Amino acid sequence: xSKPLEGIKIIDFTHVQAGPACTQMLAWxxxxxxxxxxxxxxxxxxxxxxxxxxxxxxxxxxxxxxxRSLTLDTxxxxxxxxxxxxxxxxxxxVENFGPGALDRxxxxxxxxxxxxxxxxxxxxxxxxxxxxxxxxxxxxxVAQCAGGAASTTGFDDGPxxxxxxxxxxxxxxxxxAIGILTALRSRDVTGRGQKVAVSMQxxxxxxxxxxxxxxxxxxxxxxxxEYPQYPHGKFSDVVPRGGNAGGGGQPGWVLKCKGxxxxxxxxxxxxxxxxxxxxxxxAIGKEEWIDDPAYMTAQARQDKIFxxxxxxxxxxxxxxxxxxxxxxxxxxxxxxxxxxxKEIANDPSLRASGTIAEVEHKERGKxxxxxxxxxxxDLKVEIKGSPLLGEHTDEILEQLGYSQHQIAALHEQxxx
Ligand code: CAO
Numbered sequence: 001x002s003k004p005l006e007g008i009k010i011i012d013f014t015h016v017q018a019g020p021a022c023t024q025m026l027a028w029x030x031x032x033x034x035x036x037x038x039x040x041x042x043x044x045x046x047x048x049x050x051x052x053x054x055x056x057x058x059x060x061x062x063x064x065x066x067x068r069s070l071t072l073d074t075x076x077x078x079x080x081x082x083x084x085x086x087x088x089x090x091x092x093x094v095e096n097f098g099p100g101a102l103d104r105x106x107x108x109x110x111x112x113x114x115x116x117x118x119x120x121x122x123x124x125x126x127x128x129x130x131x132x133x134x135x136x137x138x139x140x141x142v143a144q145c146a147g148g149a150a151s152t153t154g155f156d157d158g159p160x161x162x163x164x165x166x167x168x169x170x171x172x173x174x175x176x177a178i179g180i181l182t183a184l185r186s187r188d189v190t191g192r193g194q195k196v197a198v199s200m201q202x203x204x205x206x207x208x209x210x211x212x213x214x215x216x217x218x219x220x221x222x223x224x225x226e227y228p229q230y231p232h233g234k235f236s237d238v239v240p241r242g243g244n245a246g247g248g249g250q251p252g253w254v255l256k257c258k259g260x261x262x263x264x265x266x267x268x269x270x271x272x273x274x275x276x277x278x279x280x281x282x283a284i285g286k287e288e289w290i291d292d293p294a295y296m297t298a299q300a301r302q303d304k305i306f307x308x309x310x311x312x313x314x315x316x317x318x319x320x321x322x323x324x325x326x327x328x329x330x331x332x333x334x335x336x337x338x339x340x341x342k343e344i345a346n347d348p349s350l351r352a353s354g355t356i357a358e359v360e361h362k363e364r365g366k367x368x369x370x371x372x373x374x375x376x377x378d379l380k381v382e383i384k385g386s387p388l389l390g391e392h393t394d395e396i397l398e399q400l401g402y403s404q405h406q407i408a409a410l411h412e413q414x415x416x
Contacts (some may be wrong), residue, residue, distance in 0.1 A: 002030070003029060003030025003379065004029055004030055004379060005026055005029045005030035005031040006030040006031075006032075007030075008026070008030070008031040008032065008091045008092065008184065009031070009032045009034070009089065009090040009091050009092075010023060010026060010027075010031050010032065010033045010034065010090065010091065010092045010093075010094060011034055011036060011083075011086055011087065011090050011092070011093040011094070012033045012034055012035040012036060012067060012094055013036050013093060013094060013095035013096075013097065013102070014035075014094055014095060014096045014124075015037075015043045015044060015045070015096065015097075016043070016044065016045055016096070016139075016169070017045070017059075017063055017140070017166060017169035017170060017173070018096050018124045018168070018169040018170070018172045018173050018176075018200060019094055019095065019096035019124050019173060019176070020035075020043070020045075020063040020064055020173070021063055021166075021169065021170040021173030021174065022094060022122075022124075022172075022173035022174065022176040022177045022180070023035070023067065023094050023173075024063055024064060024065055024066065024067065025173070025174070025177050025372070026092075026177060026180065027065070027066035027067050028065070028066055028372050028381045028382075028383065029379065029381070031092075032068070033066065033067040033068065034067070034068050034069075034070050034086070034090075034392070034396060035064060035067045035068065035069045035070065035387065036070050036071075036072050036074070036083070036086075037069060037070070037071050037072070037389060037390070038071065038072075038073060039071040039072070039073055039390065039414055039415070039416060040071075040414070042069070042071070042389040042390075043060055043064070045057060045059040045060040045063065046060045046389060048060075052363075052364055055363045055364045056361070056363065056364065056386065056388070056389075058367060060386060061359075061361055061364065061367060061369070061385065061386040062367075062369045062370065062386075063386075064386040064387070065359060065369060065383050065384055065385060065386050066382075066383065066384045067386065067387055068387055068391070068392035068395070068396065069387035069388065069389055069390055069391045069392055069393070070390070070392060070393050070396045070397075070416070071389060071390035071393050071416050072393075072415070072416055073414065073415050073416070074105050074107075075105065076413070076415050078410060078413065078415040079415050079416075080105075080106060082397070082400065082402075082410075082415070082416070083107065084115060085400045085401070086396075086400065087107075087112055087115045087116050087119060088115055088116050089116075089400075090116070090119065091118065091119070091120065091184070091187075091193075092119070092120045092121075092122060092180055092183075092184070093112065093119060093120070093121050093122070094122045094123075094176070094180070095121075095122075095123050095124075096123065096124035096125070098137045099125055099126075099134060099135050099136070099137070100135075102123075109121055109195050113193065116193070117191075117192060117193060118187055118191060118192065118193045119193040120180060120183040120184065120187065120193045120194060120195075120196060121193070121194075121195050121196070122176055122179060122180050122183070122195075122196040122197075122198075123176075123195070123196070123197050123198070124172050124173070124176055124198055124199075124200065125138070125197065125198075125199050125200070126138025126142065126143060126146070126199060126200050126201065127146070127199050127200075127201050128197065128199040128201070128202055129197060131199070131201075133146070133201075138168070138200050138201075139168070139169075140162075140166055140167075140168040140169045140200075141162045141168065142168070142200075143167070143168025143169075143172070143200035143201055143203075143204050144162045144163060144167055144168050144204055145160065145162070146200075146201040146204070147167070147168070147200070147201045147202070147203070147204025147205040147207075147208060148204065148205055148208040148211055148212070149162070149163060149167050149204050149207070149208050150162050151238070151239070151241070152208065152211045152214075152239050152240075152241055152242065153241060154241040154243075155241055155243045156228070156229060156233070156240050156241050156242075156243065158241070160241070161241070167203070167204045167207055168200045168203070168204055169200070171203050171204065171207060172198055172199075172200045172203040172204075175198045175202075175203045175206070176196065176198045179196035179197075179198055180196055182196075183196050210247060210248070211239050214239045215238070215239050218235060218237070218238075218239060219237070222235060223235050224239070224240075225302065226242075226245055226246060226247065226248065226249065226251060227240060227242050227245055228242065228243050228245050228306070230302070231302060231303050232303070244269070246271060249274070249298075250271050250272060250273050250274065250334070251271070251272045251298075251301075251305050252269060252270060252271040252272065252334075253269075253270060253306075253309050254267045254268070254269055254270075254338065255267060255268055255269075255270050255309060255312055255313050255316055256313050256316060256317075257316045257317075257319055257320055257321040257324055257337075258316070258317060258318055258319055258320050258321075258323075259320065264340075265321075265337075265338045265339070265340045265343075266320070266321055266338075267321060267337075267338040268316070268321045268324050268325060268328075268335050268336065268337050268338065269335060269336050269338065270309070270312060270328075270333070270335050271333065271334040271335060272298075272301070272305075272308070273333070273334055274298050276331070276332060276333055276334075277289075277290070277295075277296070277301075278290045279331035279332060279333060280331065280333055281295075282331060283327060283328055283330075283331040283333060284311065284312055284315040285315065286311065295308075321337035321338065322337055324337075325337050344356065345368055353375070354371040354372065354375075354381065354383075355370065355371050355372075355373060356368055356369075356370065356371065357369050357370070357371035357383045359383050359384065359385050360385050361385040361386065362385060362388060363388065369383060371383050390416070393407075393416050394407055397410070397416065
């Protein structure tokens with residue numbers, strides 16, 4: 001076996017980002033992922049935010065690599081017949097349609113289980129089954145608002161803010177991938193498939209669990225010591241937006257470096273780790289703070305934390321973010337330059353590790369994508385270009401036992 005998921009066949013009924021991120025990862029690890037798309041149109045992201053006229057958009061290519069594409073109108077009797085055959089010989093069906101769409105197509109969980117008792121049906125929905133919003137269609141930012149991310153992100157004097165990170169979409173896809181692998185493992189033992197469901201709201205909340213921690217602390221003591229509002233500001237009865245605060249037991253903030261006036265990313269993130277206080281003082285030339293009772297302990301520093309950050313910014317004034325980190329790393333201080341996407345795209349380490357991968361696409365040529373963030377000692381993840389719409393339709397139909405003549409007729413009737 002050259003790839004761990006080789007031999008696992010996945011019907012990929014996903015679109016946009018949440019589902020495709022999941023199935024793409026399973027394809028990287030060796031699964032045969034057959035992306036089922038509507039003839040003529042395909043996944044809406046093929047044509048959204050295009051940078052080259054008539055060519056699949058990066059939105060699509062960066063979420064659908066290593067897959068095969070089958071066009072299929074599953075609302076026609078012939079299309080349903082093809083899907084039925086596929087279900088009978090596949091291991092997993094993944095979908096992130098709007099609520100009820102798969103049922104309306106005639107493929108309820110009960111029916112799929114009848115066709116293939118070993119089948120794992122994995123779904124992404126905005127809200128979980130039985131939730132009072134279960135009928136809602138959901139996109140990324142809707143989920144961030146429903147999952148507690150937006151109310152706790154941003155600055156206290158500003159509105160709720162969504163994150164650029166796809167907490168609702170790709171994050172939900174990653175949760176789904178874990179669910180699918182768990183169900184596959186369970187099937188190895190029991191022989192039975194099962195339904196795996198992940199909601200975007202739940203997945204966002206899972207990443208916001210420290211904010212639920214904070215709500216309970218706030219309810220008990222009335223303040224949150226690691227938030228910038230403490231000790232000089234006021235707390236209401238809900239977790240406030242914490243700006244760039246560390247969020248854990250180590251205070252931190254985004255600090256200006258040389259050039260911040262013109263470069264929007266000339267900043268570093270600086271963390272004041274409790275036991276690193278002495279090295280921090282040495283690094284920024286404030287040795288006198290090391291044994292000063294007014295600064296020695298985290299508690300003593302609390303009410304002057306922004307003055308301390310101000311002093312560090314003074315020290316940073318004549319250093320670029322990279323120079324600053326090069327000094328601070330010698331003192332073992334947790335920090336990072338705030339990197340722009342341009343810097344990330346050209347980062348030699350990210351290129352070398354395959355986290356930024358250059359991929360060849362039949363029509364667009366070379367493009368960059370984010371490769372596997374998971375590294376294995378026995379698996380080299382190879383990222384291939386995404387498929388063109390319907391590129392593998394004939395090949396897949398042949399494998400399902402359709403003759404050339406039948407395939408031609410299906411094309412003619414626009415079933416595929
Ligand atoms: N052949 C025939 N019909 C097809 C088809 C195919 N190959 N593929 C999809 N369809 C049909 C569906 O059956 C559905 O038909 P009905 O509504 O008539 O039953 C129809 O296409 C629309 O599907 P949809 O509801 O999924 O699409 P939408 O564009 O209206 O909504 C989205 C998109 C993302 C809001 C919705 O799919 C959703 O809420 N999904 C769950 C949450 C989710 O994953 N959101 C994240 C998306 S990433 O930001």
